[in-house]
Amino acid sequence: MSDKQNPTQTPDTGHVWDGNLRELTNQPPKWWMNTLYLSGIFVVIYFILYPSIPLLNGWTKGILGWTQMKRLNETMAEIEEIRAPYENKLKGMSAAAILADEELSNYVVASAKVLFGDRCAPCHGTGGAGNPGFPVLADDDWLYGGSIDSIQQSISNGRKGMMPGFGAMLSEQQLDDLSKHVVAMSKGEEYAPGKELFVSQGCIGCHGMDGKGIQMMGSANLTDAIWRFAPGGEESVKYTIRYGVNSGAEGARNAVMPSFKDKLTETEIKKLAVYVYKLGGGQ
Numbered sequence: 001m002s003d004k005q006n007p008t009q010t011p012d013t014g015h016v017w018d019g020n021l022r023e024l025t026n027q028p029p030k031w032w033m034n035t036l037y038l039s040g041i042f043v044v045i046y047f048i049l050y051p052s053i054p055l056l057n058g059w060t061k062g063i064l065g066w067t068q069m070k071r072l073n074e075t076m077a078e079i080e081e082i083r084a085p086y087e088n089k090l091k092g093m094s095a096a097a098i099l100a101d102e103e104l105s106n107y108v109v110a111s112a113k114v115l116f117g118d119r120c121a122p123c124h125g126t127g128g129a130g131n132p133g134f135p136v137l138a139d140d141d142w143l144y145g146g147s148i149d150s151i152q153q154s155i156s157n158g159r160k161g162m163m164p165g166f167g168a169m170l171s172e173q174q175l176d177d178l179s180k181h182v183v184a185m186s187k188g189e190e191y192a193p194g195k196e197l198f199v200s201q202g203c204i205g206c207h208g209m210d211g212k213g214i215q216m217m218g219s220a221n222l223t224d225a226i227w228r229f230a231p232g233g234e235e236s237v238k239y240t241i242r243y244g245v246n247s248g249a250e251g252a253r254n255a256v257m258p259s260f261k262d263k264l265t266e267t268e269i270k271k272l273a274v275y276v277y278k279l280g281g282g283q
């Protein structure tokens with residue numbers, strides 16, 4: 001260790017490292033000290049103005065009365081202000097008129113997205129992609145029609161297609177023949193013995209002579225290989241024919257679109273109709 005010390009040098013604290021690195025007692029630079037004092041003052045002012053110190057049951061509120069909830073409400077009010085002109089316009093317009101106005105319908109699609117996610121996606125899937133037992137809303141295959149009016153009707157009044165079960169009326173052989181015919185139709189073919197039954201048992205009354213379905217009844221199109229009741233194929237088709245849809249019979253397929261008339265405002269329903277239309281399948 002070196003003991004040669006310069007007496008004019010700043011006094012040190014007596015701490016020495018590595019043999020000759022001495023810790024001096026110099027004050028930190030002035031700018032540094034000033035910054036330290038300023039930060040202290042800032043903290044005190046902040047504590048006075050804003051909520052800060054946690055207490056046993058609550059916290060100091062600060063004299064400005066600032067709260068996160070207040071800030072949130074202010075932000076919401078600002079958003080409402082931007083929305084108001086659009087929202088007022090929507091009230092007096094039909095869904096079809098909204099659809100025809102590009103700026104408005106863009107606004108509506110953006111604002112209905114959350115609504116759809118909350119109220120519709122649990123059944124119809126995100127973006128209307130469908131779920132087992134719940135129809136896809138993003139394609140152009142419609143049970144009840146893809147016009148803006150029928151979509152609005154579906155949402156407002158709900159839908160409940162009805163098909164009786166044929167299990168008690170038909171033999172296993174007949175059920176098999178019908179199922180074979182339905183599956184054949186979905187491939188653009190036919191199965192003669194089943195085709196005869198399709199006519200004589202009155203299937204055509206609801207599904208149409210060509211099996212393409214009648215939208216007024218919401219009877220499925222049987223020729224498009226898009227199955228309402230998965231997985232399709234003979235077994236699952238036979239099940240539908242045996243028990244029916246919403247027929248009240250035990251085992252019947254269940255297919256109820258709830259009515260939203262009392263759960264949503266008319267404007268919300270119009271917004272959702274435009275949103276669904278614009279998912280891609282509107283006609």
Ligand code: HEC
Pocket residue numbers: 116119120121122123124133134135137141142143144145151154155159160161218254255256257258260272273276
């Ligand atoms: C509890 C589940 C459920 C909820 C929630 C629901 N739906 Fe449905 N929706 C259905 C079912 C089931 C059908 C098919 C009815 C049928 O087969 O007859 C349907 C049918 C529809 C149809 C007719 C589709 C077609 O092919 O013609 C539209 C449009 C529709 N829903 C829109 C909506 C919208 C928009 C919402 C949200 C406000 C919504 N649904 C919420 C179950 C639901």
Ligand code: HEC
Pocket residue numbers: 143161162163164166178182198201202203204205206207217218219220221222226227228229230237240241245255
């Ligand atoms: C009273 C009207 C009615 C009659 C009669 C009827 N159906 Fe249906 N059918 C419907 C409706 C409504 C649906 C359900 C569509 C929905 O809600 O998704 C349906 C659905 C089906 C399905 C399910 C399609 C799918 O995509 O999963 C099959 C298969 C079917 N019917 C076959 C038949 C056959 C075969 C007959 C004659 C034995 C028949 N239906 C008679 C109204 C009828």
